[in-house]
Amino acid sequence: MLLERVRASVDPELRRAVESLPGPMRCVARYHFGWQDAHGTPAVGNGKAIRPALVLAAVAALGGPQPPAVPAAAAVELIHNFTLLHDDVMDRDITRRHRPTAWTVFGVADAILAGDALQALAQRVLAEDPHPASSAAAARLAACVVELCAGQQVDMALEKRGPHEVALDEVLAMAEAKTGALLGCACAVGGLYAGAGEAHVEALDAFGREAGLAFQLIDDVIGIWGDPGRTGKPAGADLMARKKSLPVVAALTSGTPAADELAELYGLPYEEGDLERTVLAVERAGGRDWAQLQAADRMARAMYELSRAVPDPEAAGGLLALAEFVTRRSD
Amino acid sequence: MLLERVRASVDPELRRAVESLPGPMRCVARYHFGWQDAHGTPAVGNGKAIRPALVLAAVAALGGPQPPAVPAAAAVELIHNFTLLHDDVMDRDITRRHRPTAWTVFGVADAILAGDALQALAQRVLAEDPHPASSAAAARLAACVVELCAGQQVDMALEKRGPHEVALDEVLAMAEAKTGALLGCACAVGGLYAGAGEAHVEALDAFGREAGLAFQLIDDVIGIWGDPGRTGKPAGADLMARKKSLPVVAALTSGTPAADELAELYGLPYEEGDLERTVLAVERAGGRDWAQLQAADRMARAMYELSRAVPDPEAAGGLLALAEFVTRRSD
Numbered sequence: 154m155l156l157e158r159v160r161a162s163v164d165p166e167l168r169r170a171v172e173s174l175p176g177p178m179r180c181v182a183r184y185h186f187g188w189q190d191a192h193g194t195p196a197v198g199n200g201k202a203i204r205p206a207l208v209l210a211a212v213a214a215l216g217g218p219q220p221p222a223v224p225a226a227a228a229v230e231l232i233h234n235f236t237l238l239h240d241d242v243m244d245r246d247i248t249r250r251h252r253p254t255a256w257t258v259f260g261v262a263d264a265i266l267a268g269d270a271l272q273a274l275a276q277r278v279l280a281e282d283p284h285p286a287s288s289a290a291a292a293r294l295a296a297c298v299v300e301l302c303a304g305q306q307v308d309m310a311l312e313k314r315g316p317h318e319v320a321l322d323e324v325l326a327m328a329e330a331k332t333g334a335l336l337g338c339a340c341a342v343g344g345l346y347a348g349a350g351e352a353h354v355e356a357l358d359a360f361g362r363e364a365g366l367a368f369q370l371i372d373d374v375i376g377i378w379g380d381p382g383r384t385g386k387p388a389g390a391d392l393m394a395r396k397k398s399l400p401v402v403a404a405l406t407s408g409t410p411a412a413d414e415l416a417e418l419y420g421l422p423y424e425e426g427d428l429e430r431t432v433l434a435v436e437r438a439g440g441r442d443w444a445q446l447q448a449a450d451r452m453a454r455a456m457y458e459l460s461r462a463v464p465d466p467e468a469a470g471g472l473l474a475l476a477e478f479v480t481r482r483s484d
Numbered sequence: 485m486l487l488e489r490v491r492a493s494v495d496p497e498l499r500r501a502v503e504s505l506p507g508p509m510r511c512v513a514r515y516h517f518g519w520q521d522a523h524g525t526p527a528v529g530n531g532k533a534i535r536p537a538l539v540l541a542a543v544a545a546l547g548g549p550q551p552p553a554v555p556a557a558a559a560v561e562l563i564h565n566f567t568l569l570h571d572d573v574m575d576r577d578i579t580r581r582h583r584p585t586a587w588t589v590f591g592v593a594d595a596i597l598a599g600d601a602l603q604a605l606a607q608r609v610l611a612e613d614p615h616p617a618s619s620a621a622a623a624r625l626a627a628c629v630v631e632l633c634a635g636q637q638v639d640m641a642l643e644k645r646g647p648h649e650v651a652l653d654e655v656l657a658m659a660e661a662k663t664g665a666l667l668g669c670a671c672a673v674g675g676l677y678a679g680a681g682e683a684h685v686e687a688l689d690a691f692g693r694e695a696g697l698a699f700q701l702i703d704d705v706i707g708i709w710g711d712p713g714r715t716g717k718p719a720g721a722d723l724m725a726r727k728k729s730l731p732v733v734a735a736l737t738s739g740t741p742a743a744d745e746l747a748e749l750y751g752l753p754y755e756e757g758d759l760e761r762t763v764l765a766v767e768r769a770g771g772r773d774w775a776q777l778q779a780a781d782r783m784a785r786a787m788y789e790l791s792r793a794v795p796d797p798e799a800a801g802g803l804l805a806l807a808e809f810v811t812r813r814s815d
Contacts, residue, residue, distance in 0.1 A: 175634040177641070239600060243593040262574040262640055265596065266633040269570060269603065273633075276607040277626035280619050288611050288619060295608035302597040302604075303506040309593055310508070 155474060159206040164198065166227035170274045181267035185238055185255045199250045203479055204229045204339040210471035211343025211357050214463040222346040224282045225290050229339045231275035232294055236301050238268035243309060272298065286345040297338040304330030311397050316405050316419040324402045333365030340472070344462070356462035363455035364476040370448035371480050373398040374441060377432060392431045393423040404440030411437035452480060486805060490537040495529065497558035501605045512598035516569055516586045530581045534810055535560045535670040541802035542674025542688050545794040553677040555613045556621050560670045562606035563625055567632050569599035574640065603629065617676040628669040635661030642728050647736050647750040655733045664696030675793070687793035694786035695807040701779035702811050704729040705772060708763060723762045724754040735771030742768035783811060
C-alpha cells in the first residue's frame with residue numbers, strides 16, 4: 154500500500170534525525186513516534202505518514218525523482234510531530250493515537266523541549282540537504298510553522314468564548330491554518346523538489362489546503378457520529394468537552410430553534426446523559442449536513458487546484474488517492 | 485558604543501521578522517523584546533544584543549563585510565529569545581530583565597507559541613538569505629538549538645536531585661550547553677559569513693563557548709555576592725530557590741565541613757534569615773574562589789582559541805572587547 158511504501162522510505166531518515174538527539178529528548182521523541190513504549194521497550198511505530206506521502210506524491214505527479222525528496226518528506230513529518238507534542242501540552246490532551254500523550258508520561262517540560270528539538274531537526278535536515286530546492290522548502294516550512302502556531306492560538310482563544318461569540322468564518326480560517334496549511338506545504342515542498350514553477354507550487358499548496366479542510370470537516374463529523382475505533386477517541390468526546398468544532402459552530406450559527414438549545418447545552422458543563430440531546434441538537438440545527446456539503450465542496454476545489462497543478466490525470470493519481478484517503482480517516 | 489551600533493543595525497531586521505507574525509504572537513514577541521508594554525504602549529527595547537554583536541565582530545575579525553551578516557545576526561538573536569520564552573515557562577520564572585515574564589502576562593500557551601514562532605522566524609530569515617554561508621549557518625544554528633534544549637533538560641533534572649547527588653562536571657557541561665553553545669554558535673556563524681575555513685570556524689566556536697562559561701561563572705558569583713541592580717534579580721535569589729549554580733555545586737562537592745553545612749541548608753526549603761548562613765557556607769567551602777579561578781581559566785582558554793581563530797590581535801579587538809564585556813555583566 155502507498156503509505157507503507159512511504160513509511161519504508163522515510164522512516165530511516167526520520168529515525169536517523171531522532172537518534173541524533175541527546176538521551177532524554179530522544180526517549181520522548183521515540184515514545185511519541187511510537188517506536189518505544191514508556192519503559193523504552195521497542196514497539197512498532199504509529200502515525201500514518203500522510204504528509205511525507207503528499208511530498209513524495211507531489212514530486213511524482215510533476216515527474217520528478219522521489220528519492221532526493223526523502224529528507225524533505227522527513228522534515229515535514231518532524232514539523233508535524235513537533236506541533237503535536239506542543240499542542241497536546243497546551244490542550245492538556247491525554248490521549249494521542251490510542252496512547253497516553255508524551256507530556257503525561259515525561260512531564261510538560263520534557264515534552265516542550267522534545268518538540269523544540271524536533272522543529273530544529275526538521276530545519277537541520279533541510280539545511281544539510283544539498284538539493285537546489287532545499288532553501289526554498291525550508292523557508293516555506295518555517296512560514297508554515299508560524300501559520301500552524303497562529304491556528305493553535307486562535308483555536309484556544311475560540312474555546313474560551315461563549316457559544317454565541319464564534320463566527321463560522323473564524324473556525325474555518327482556524328481549521329485551514331491548523332490542518333490545511335501543513336498539508337498544503339507538504340504538497341508545495343514536493344513541487345519545489347520536482348523543480349515546478351511558482352504557479353504550480355501555489356496550486357499544489359491550495360490543493361493540500363482544500364483537501365486538509367475537507368479532512369477536518371469529515372474528522373469533526375466522525376468525532377460526533379462516527380466510529381471511535383477509527384478516531385482513537387470516544388464518540389462525542391468533543392461535544393462533552395464543549396469543543397467548538399466545525400459542525401457545532403455551523404449549528405450554533407444556523408439561526409434555528411435547535412441552535413438555541415445547543416447554545417444552552419454548550420453554556421453549561423457536560424452532564425451525564427446530555428450527550429444524546431447535544432448530538433441531536435447539532436443534527437437538527439443542520440450541523441451535520443453543512444459539514445458534509447462543505448467537505449464535498451472543499452474536495453471539489455481541491456480537485457480543481459490539482460487539475461491546475463498537474464494537468465495529466467494519470468500523473469495526479471497518487472495525490473488524488475491520498476486526498477481520498479485522508480478524507481475518509483483521521484490522524 | 486559597540487553594542488548600540490549593533491542594535492541599530494540588527495534591530496530593523498529583528499523587527500521586520502517579528503512584525504510579520506500574526507496578531508497575538510506579535511504582541512507577545514513585542515512585549516518580550518521590550519518594544520511594548522503589557523498594554524501595547526510602545527517602549528524602548530531591552531536585551532543587550534550580545535549574540536548579534538558576536539556574529540558581527542567575528543565577521544569583522546576575519547576581514548569580512550558586516551552588512552551581509554546582519555540577517556544571520558538577527559537569526560541568532562531570535563533563537564536566543566525563543567529559548568528565553570520557553571525556559572521562563574518551564575522554570576516558572578516570573579521576572580526577566582526587570583519585567584514580568586511573557587507567560588505571566590499572556591499565559592503559558594501564548595508564550596510557548598510565540599517561542600515556537602521565533603524559532604521558525606530565525607530559520608526563515610536564514611533560508612531566505614541568499615548569502616552562500618546561509619545554509620551552513622542554518623544547520624549550525626539548528627544543531628545549537630538541540631544543544632540548548634539538552635542543556636535546559638539537564639538543568640531541570642539536576643534541580644530535582646539532592647544536594648549530594650550532583651557532580652561538578654555535570655553542572656559545567658550543562659552550563660556549556662545552556663550558555664556557551666549559543667555564544668559559540670554566534671561566533672562560528674560570523675566565521676562562516678566571513679568565508680573562514682573549518683579550523684577557524686571551530687576555534688571561533690570554542691572561543692565563544694569558553695567565554696560563555698566564564699560569563700556564567702561570573703553571573704553565578706554576582707547572583708550570590710553581587711549587585712542586584714546589575715543582575716535584575718534580588719541578591720541571593722538563587723540560594724533562596726536552592727538553585728544548584730556553579731559556585732554552590734563547587735562548594736557542595738568540596739569535601740569541607742562547610743560543604744556539609746551547605747548540604748543541610750539546601751536539603752530544606754529556604755527560611756527567613758538563613759540566607760546569610762548559606763552565603764557564608766558557600767564561601768567557606770571555597771565556592772566563590774573556585775568560580776573566580778575557573779572563570780579566569782575559561783577566559784584564558786577563550787583567549788587561546790581566539791588567537792588560533794584570529795592571529796592578528798588588532799582584528800580580534802572587537803571579539804576581545806565583547807568577551808570582556810560579557811564576563812562583567814549579565815543578560
